[in-house]
Amino acid sequence: MSTETEDRPVLLVEEHARAWSPETARARFREGLTGPTAGVAAGHTQANLISVPADWAYDMLLFCQRNPKPCPVLDVTDAGSWTTVLADGADLRTDLPRYRVWRDGELVDEPTDARAYWRDDLVSFLIGCSFTFEWALGEAGVPIRHVEQGRNVPMYVTGRQCRPAGRLHGPLVVSMRPVPPEHLAAAIRESSLLPAVHGSPVHCGDPSGLGIDDLGRPDFGDAVDAEPDDIPVFWACGVTPQAAVMASRPPFALTHAPGQMFLTDARDEQYRVA
Amino acid sequence: MSTETEDRPVLLVEEHARAWSPETARARFREGLTGPTAGVAAGHTQANLISVPADWAYDMLLFCQRNPKPCPVLDVTDAGSWTTVLADGADLRTDLPRYRVWRDGELVDEPTDARAYWRDDLVSFLIGCSFTFEWALGEAGVPIRHVEQGRNVPMYVTGRQCRPAGRLHGPLVVSMRPVPPEHLAAAIRESSLLPAVHGSPVHCGDPSGLGIDDLGRPDFGDAVDAEPDDIPVFWACGVTPQAAVMASRPPFALTHAPGQMFLTDARDEQYRVA
Numbered sequence: 001m002s003t004e005t006e007d008r009p010v011l012l013v014e015e016h017a018r019a020w021s022p023e024t025a026r027a028r029f030r031e032g033l034t035g036p037t038a039g040v041a042a043g044h045t046q047a048n049l050i051s052v053p054a055d056w057a058y059d060m061l062l063f064c065q066r067n068p069k070p071c072p073v074l075d076v077t078d079a080g081s082w083t084t085v086l087a088d089g090a091d092l093r094t095d096l097p098r099y100r101v102w103r104d105g106e107l108v109d110e111p112t113d114a115r116a117y118w119r120d121d122l123v124s125f126l127i128g129c130s131f132t133f134e135w136a137l138g139e140a141g142v143p144i145r146h147v148e149q150g151r152n153v154p155m156y157v158t159g160r161q162c163r164p165a166g167r168l169h170g171p172l173v174v175s176m177r178p179v180p181p182e183h184l185a186a187a188i189r190e191s192s193l194l195p196a197v198h199g200s201p202v203h204c205g206d207p208s209g210l211g212i213d214d215l216g217r218p219d220f221g222d223a224v225d226a227e228p229d230d231i232p233v234f235w236a237c238g239v240t241p242q243a244a245v246m247a248s249r250p251p252f253a254l255t256h257a258p259g260q261m262f263l264t265d266a267r268d269e270q271y272r273v274a
Numbered sequence: 275m276s277t278e279t280e281d282r283p284v285l286l287v288e289e290h291a292r293a294w295s296p297e298t299a300r301a302r303f304r305e306g307l308t309g310p311t312a313g314v315a316a317g318h319t320q321a322n323l324i325s326v327p328a329d330w331a332y333d334m335l336l337f338c339q340r341n342p343k344p345c346p347v348l349d350v351t352d353a354g355s356w357t358t359v360l361a362d363g364a365d366l367r368t369d370l371p372r373y374r375v376w377r378d379g380e381l382v383d384e385p386t387d388a389r390a391y392w393r394d395d396l397v398s399f400l401i402g403c404s405f406t407f408e409w410a411l412g413e414a415g416v417p418i419r420h421v422e423q424g425r426n427v428p429m430y431v432t433g434r435q436c437r438p439a440g441r442l443h444g445p446l447v448v449s450m451r452p453v454p455p456e457h458l459a460a461a462i463r464e465s466s467l468l469p470a471v472h473g474s475p476v477h478c479g480d481p482s483g484l485g486i487d488d489l490g491r492p493d494f495g496d497a498v499d500a501e502p503d504d505i506p507v508f509w510a511c512g513v514t515p516q517a518a519v520m521a522s523r524p525p526f527a528l529t530h531a532p533g534q535m536f537l538t539d540a541r542d543e544q545y546r547v548a
Contacts, residue, residue: 058332073339080414090444148415190546195469199547273473274466 018042022087022263026095029263032112034097036221036259038131038144038154045197045268046261047074047086047126048238049096050245051254054079057123059166063244064125066163068242070172072128072196074264080120086264093118096179098257100242105249114254122254127238128197128271129187129261135268136190142183146224153177153260154218155237159211162240170244173219174202174210175237178230187233203234210234220258279518281406287452292316296361296537300369303537304379306386308371310426312405312418319345319471321348321360321400322512323370326529327518328353328432330515331397333440337518338399340437344446344514346470348538354394360538367392372517372531379523388528396528401512402471402545403535405436409542410464416457420498426533427451428492431509433485436514448476448484448508452500456534461507470545476510494532 017025019041025041036047052060057079064071066118075084082092083268094116101109101117111117130153134144146153147155153175179187184204192200203210215232220239226232245253275444291299291314298316306494311320331353338345349358367388376392399452404427408418420427427449434446453461458478466474468539477484489506490497494513500506519527530536 058335061335062350063351065335065339076336076339189548195547213335273469274461 008205012185022091022265024173025263026087026090029097030091030094034112034260037097037261037263038134038153038259041263043135043268043273045074045086045264045266046129046131047264048129048241049124049126049254049256049262050078050241051092051122052250053119053252054121054123054183056167056250058094059168060123060125060241062165063162063168063241066165066241067172069198069236070162070238072198073125074128074196078123079123082118082124084124084126084134084264086126087262088265088267092124092262095260096256097260100255100257102245102253104251104253105122105246110257117254119252125241126262126264129238130198130235131199131261132268132271133191133194136194136272139186140186140190142179142187142190143229145178145226146222149224152221154215154222154224155220155239155258156210156212157209157219157243161243162177167250168244168248169246170240172202173233173237173243174238174260175221176215176222176234177231178226179233180227180230184231184233191235193272193274195273197274198235202236204231207232207234294541297363299537300361300364300510304365304368304468308367308386308534311371311535311537312408312533313421314429315537317409317542319348319360319538319540319545320403320405321538322403322515323366323398323528323530323536324515325396325398326524327393327526328395328397330441330524333442334397334399334515336439337436337442337480337515338401340439341514342435343476343510344512346472347399348402348470348540349400351398353397356392356398358398358400358538360400361536362539362542366398366536370530371482371534371538374529375530376519376527378525378530381521384531391528393506393526398538399515400538401515404472404509405447405535406542406545407465407468408470410468410510411461412548414464416453416459416461416464419452419500419504425497425498426495428489428496428498429494429513429532430481430484430486431493436518441524442518442522444514444521445515447511447514447517448510449495449511450506452498452504453507454501454504458507460482465509467546467548469547472510472512475507475509478505481508528539
């Protein structure tokens with residue numbers, strides 16, 4: 001389930017994409033540009049998208065409330081609305097690089113424009129993304145290996161179950177960043193101050209503690225090369241609702257493609273608690 | 275709407291109530307003890323209660339998500355359940371000092387036991403309480419005037435409207451603590467690190483900035499005496515959902531009485547982000 005090869009090199013090698021405004025990024029994606037968004041419109045908050053029929057909205061909102069580390073909710077739209085208070089003039093149906101369409105828990109399409117799948121009863125959840133705390137980590141001097149290597153962040157389905165909510169259940173998904181030991185304290189401190197975008201790590205070190213067998217084979221995104229002393233650090237990941245969709249099989253869901261996020265107008269520092 | 279006079283002296287003058295376990299506090303309240311809970315079972319997290327019919331639960335959860343400073347959700351029960359993961363063996367129908375019962379937005383009763391009003395379709399929301407960050411403020415040396423004076427914290431309905439959600443709308447309610455200028459930085463810093471219990475203040479200084487006319491006449495709780503140099507500091511308050519009930523008139527709601535909270539088993543420091 002890793003990102004298609006053709007997606008990979010598009011954005012991260014485009015150094016100027018860091019300096020884009022969120023409006024420019026959304027416009028480029030609306031025109032059809034695809035690829036992982038790590039580093040794009042640097043300093044602006046990125047968000048995971050999951051849209052479900054209104055009949056499932058309470059279960060999803062409760063699932064998020066009961067699992068705030070993987071699912072910190074930044075905004076919830078009214079049913080049928082494709083606008084959000086987080087981004088002036090944005091269209092949630094077109095402005096992400098790539099979508100995933102789910103029927104009964106099965107991935108059925110990965111379009112770059114979701115208008116053909118839109119429904120009047122869809123409630124959209126925008127969920128905090130770890131790309132936001134990468135800004136804070138970078139400011140604190142922590143190297144971000146997957147960005148250095150021009151790759152999507154690696155994500156893994158863990159053996160830990162989320163707390164269920166109504167009809168929704170599923171495993172915790174994590175993102176992983178190899179962190180040099182001398183930067184570990186800063187990585188933990190800086191992400192802790194951003195609880196709205198996953199907050200502190202859920203695990204550090206041996207991946208078997210999370211039921212992950214092989215860091216070289218992520219379930220989403222790309223494997224990343226670590227330096228010998230690097231410690232793998234795991235943060236709860238906003239792909240968790242997609243894993244809940246796979247496990248719980250609602251009749252319909254629309255999500256972002258892993259790593260290909262929605263660019264909001266919010267500034268990352270707005271979510272810093274102190 | 276201030277707390278009845280007979281409530282006031284019960285607990286705060288009982289110094290030993292600070293040392294109670296949460297279980298002991300809940301048992302005493304179950305037996306009929308009433309009064310403000312500031313300082314009771316010190317170090318344990320207190321929560322606001324609001325229970326609404328399942329038909330209104332999505333609106334309430336969305337209202338909380340859209341207004342996270344006044345309404346940080348710590349737990350949501352399944353419909354009809356009076357238990358919570360936050361307190362082993364607790365009964366939400368009996369274990370608070372005093373309840374408020376609302377019909378069509380009107381306060382109709384203030385019982386000490388809510389079993390006669392319980393409904394099988396009630397969904398209960400436990401919402402973070404500023405009494406939690408009082409612990410952190412106290413640790414940092416910030417004087418807590420209303421505790422020193424044996425009073426309930428003063429609470430005010432402001433002129434600011436919350437972001438509406440479905441059928442729910444209403445004004446922001448705040449609690450106020452007079453803080454000596456030399457302690458203001460600590461008060462802001464310490465509360466900022468507890469975003470799950472209202473986080474940083476919403477306003478400091480002139481109360482007219484929030485549309486509050488007279489600090490001596492709180493809408494809930496007791497007026498508190500300030501020292502001449504004290505700065506009034508205003509935090510978003512978990513009574514806000516009650517103000518939404520008054521404004522939005524759902525057919526039924528059950529809440530705690532202002533200042534008379536639910537004692538959880540959680541430790542305040544669990545909610546500290548760093």
